[in-house]
Amino acid sequence: MSRPSSRFQSLLRTLRSLPELAMRREVLAERLVDLGPEESLAFLAEVVAGIPRRQPLCLCALEAVGETIASAGEKGPLYELLSDTYRLARERELPAVVNLFVSARAQRGPVAREDLPVDPDLLRLPLGERKFLARGHNPLRLQRLLKDPDPAVLVNLLRNPSITEREVVNLAARRPTREDLQWEVHRSRFGQRYRVRLALAQNPYSPPELVLKIIGFILKKDLRRIAGDGGLHPRVRAEAQRILEEKAAKNEPATEAPVSDSGGEA
Secondary structure: OOOOOHHHHHHHHHHHHOOOHHHHHHHHHHHHHHHHHHHHHHHHHHHHHHOOOOOHHHHHHHHHHHHHHHOOOOOOHHHHHHHHHHHHHHHOOOHHHHHHHOOOOOOOOOOOHHHOOOOHHHHOOOHHHHHHHOOOOOHHHHHHHOOOOOHHHHHHHHHOOOOOHHHHHHHHHOOOOOHHHHHHHHHOOOOOOHHHHHHHHOOOOOOHHHHHHHHHHOOHHHHHHHHOOOOOOHHHHHHHHHHHHHHHHOOOOOOOOOEOOOOOEO
16 A cells, blocks of 8 residues: 655654544644645645545544544634635645535434434433433433433433444434534544444435545445435535545555454554
């Protein structure tokens, strides 16, 4: 497998050496501000160029890029840097980089909390009590709480060691659902699991902004399904197709990166 060019090799290796995503996000944010818009654009272009070939350094950086953009807020040096970088990407017609910044409504929804299927008995309880119960270990109660429409309850559930990946996959695939719930699934400890990412990517209720940040991790066989799914957002389908075309143009081997037991990349 070919490696990224040496231009940003040091930064890419630094990001991969850090054990926590939050650490990678902080380091990348600082480095991007130091680089300025032109060099930041070149870095992002190199990262997305490595995704079709599933280059490990670029896949790791892509995750940090998504978190950095999501945490930039609406003011300050990082926000200004990313705004200028986005403008340059649009001017130079670099759709793969532009898609990293996209914010658009989900293909389906929005869904009001009261329109979600819920457990009426649990919903009568105060929010604080439901949050407390979400930290417990009663399996039947936890199953009922998985239908709670409040993100604060979901956060506690996703931190609960009694919750399994299968339950989170079902949660990510649930229809209808709300965008704020999908974001919490993505931010959780399960958010890096392949099956969870795939469920988020294939759900038309997921915000395109979220899906476009994780679609680079999706394997070719699943990208084909996404590209051909008329129920998904056009930007999501177009990005899946773009990655497939780049894979074909670069004569990628038929075999893909191995998948670990947790469903992510090995």
